[in-house]
Amino acid sequence: MFPFADFAPVAALVGFAAVAGWVFTTWLRVKNGYPLDGAWGQAVYPKTSDESVERIKLLSSENAQLRAELGAIKDRLATVERIVTDDSHRLTQEIESLRGPTN
Numbered sequence: 517m518f519p520f521a522d523f524a525p526v527a528a529l530v531g532f533a534a535v536a537g538w539v540f541t542t543w544l545r546v547k548n549g550y551p552l553d554g555a556w557g558q559a560v561y562p563k564t565s566d567e568s569v570e571r572i573k574l575l576s577s578e579n580a581q582l583r584a585e586l587g588a589i590k591d592r593l594a595t596v597e598r599i600v601t602d603d604s605h606r607l608t609q610e611i612e613s614l615r616g617p618t619n
Contacts (some may be wrong), residue, residue: 545552551559599607 542552554560
């Protein structure tokens with residue numbers, strides 16, 4: 517009798533589980549919009565439709581706008597922190613110097 521005959525069902529079960537897992541992960545990728553990978557990891561069908569290109573442009577412009585707004589907020593926060601941490605006497609002197617010379 518063939519010595520590996522007892523392991524044939526186990527090997528068939530492992531092979532079936534591997535194929536079923538591959539099919540399941542491929543189904544999940546397709547369902548969620550991920551591109552499929554080829555043999556060397558390249559995308560089989562990259563999504564470069566006009567809609568996705570327009571969406572990327574909109575997201576890039578929104579990202580730039582939010583970065584500019586964040587920079588302005590950081591500047592304002594630095595000013596508020598300076599006001600809060602300075603002693604009141606020096607702050608009063610700076611405000612008076614900004615008002616100009618008194619007559």
